[in-house]
Amino acid sequence: MIKEKYTIKDIAQMAGVSKGTVDRVLHKRGKVSKHAFEKVDKVLKEIDYKPNPIARNLKRNKTYSIHVLLPDPNKDPYWIPANEGIIEASDQFTPFGILIRKYFYDPAEKSSFMEQSEEAIRSRPDVLLMAPIFESESQVVLGQCCEAKIPVVLFNNHINCFKEQIFIGQDxxxxxxxxxxxxxxxxxxxxxxxxxxxxxxxxxxxxxxxxxxxxxxxxxxxxxxxxxxxxxxxxxxxxxxxxxxxxxxxxxxxxxxxxxxxxxxxxxxxxxxxxxxxxxxxxxxxxxxxxxxxxxxxxxxxQKPKRQAFLGVNYLAEHFLFGKSLPPHEFLPIDVITSENVHYYL
Missing domain, CATH: 3.40.50.2300 (Response regulator)
Structure with missing residues (x-):
């Protein structure tokens, strides 16, 4: 059964209060008398009201920044699908205030990785989505993000130094x-x-x-x-x-x-x-x-690099927009490809 959609005006009429009172209750701002709050709260429970987080973010003009640090797909073709996954997720979530910025580093140069990571951190994103391939340097970056209070999500490669880091990829x-x-x-x-x-x-x-x-x-x-x-x-x-x-x-x-x-x-x-x-x-x-x-x-x-990258952005976007919790890890299926089934994956 499809639930009926209720506006602030509808809720105000059902509760017998003004639209301003309903707005203050919903957004927890301003003063509301105990009697008025109870009337509005009763109606909200009866209609099982759920706020629309996307609409709320658009109204507040709220944006979230996701910075993605990954190897340059022009230097290693393995990362081409990962870049495509990020582009696909960006097209899907940018209209809702999710801003995605990519930082490509040379997979053969540790200095390139450090330079790009420092630039990504310097911009103070809400979260860093990272595909690390240099272990000790990645540990340094994770430590810098921890000090700057920037959450980190890893995909494709896992670095065993911060147990609380979220990982998306294969076991x-x-x-x-x-x-x-x-x-x-x-x-x-x-x-x-x-x-x-x-x-x-x-x-x-x-x-x-x-x-x-x-x-x-x-x-x-x-x-x-x-x-x-x-x-x-x-x-x-x-x-x-x-x-x-x-x-x-x-x-x-x-x-x-x-x-x-x-x-x-x-x-x-x-x-x-x-x-x-x-x-x-x-x-x-x-x-x-x-x-x-x-x-x-x-x-x-x-290894599904495109799926890994897309899921990384997708989980983070849904966390910001809907308040969904992030999984501690997301292990993708291990698909075995032969000459007989490869065309199904292309």
Whole structure:
């Protein structure tokens, strides 16, 4: 049943008081006699009156600022969908007084991260929505926000230093366990496994921990596991390091890549004429999707960066507009993508 909408005039007539009295009761301003308050309060309870927070904010010309700190999508394509999610949320909530400002930093430069974070904090936002990839620097930023009394919400990457911080993204350790479960199903009992970090970020260690934990719990597991970090700044150097790693570890033919750069490992193997490998990675970047279709990558785990960013803004906007409480964490589903179902996600 649709509830009838009541105006201040309607409530005043039902309570037998003036519109000014109802306005003072609703907005808790000015003096109202006890008798008049009781009459208005009785009517409000009878009609189950709920104020419209959006209308109230528009009337008061109240605005809230959400500053978003994230890696530059022009420098790392993984962040393109995240930027799209922020734009989509901004289009939805800007008309209601939610002002969103983005600060892009170079994901390869810690100084860029600090410069952009300082600029974001200097503007005194109501909240900072942040995707951190530098652990110690992010801890500094969180401390600065705490001193400035600026709440922080994290998405995509979690920093384990402030327990009260809100996080939106995947359960990173559990996603590593999912990858291990997939790996176990498609390799031999004695095959060696490499956990590959390309441009390692703090959250990748959580994935590695989950991956290793899965196999440790299996008493019959005989897999040799090696963890290796590569830097992708120079392609020739990257390919050379991969080549050296393969020569030093000939027993390894299964690879778990902990971020969106699985395609780089595939391309290095193609140059080395090495095709007897199993690769599991993350994220729906175009080259990853291509190699998934060609069978060079067996599985991709979808981290939903666009959904993460959109939800971050959405939860904050609804908190400001409707007074909704913020969840301490929002873990998104861990979707396993294959060549057979990838088109449903595009």
């Amino acid at each position: 990173l350790k559990q996603s590593g366990r999912v990858a291990a479960s997939l790996m176990e199903k498609i390799i031999g009992k004695n095959d060696g496994i490499a956990i590959i970090h390309i441009n390692k970020e703090p959250h990748m260690q959580s994935k590695e921990n989950g991956f290793i934990e899965f196999f440790k719990e299996r008493s019959d597991s005989k897999h040799i596991m090696v963890s290796k970090t590569f830097n992708s700044a120079e392609k020739n150097c990257f390919n050379h390091e991969v080549s050296q790693f393969i020569k030093s570890n000939p027993e390894i033919n299964a690879f778990f890549v902990t971020n969106s750069k699985a395609y780089m490992l595939v391309e290095a193997f193609q140059e080395l004429k090495k095709d007897d490998v199993v690769i599991i990675g993350y994220d729906l970047l175009k080259p990853n999707i291509m190699h998934l279709g060609q069978g060079n990558i067996k599985f991709l785990i979808h």
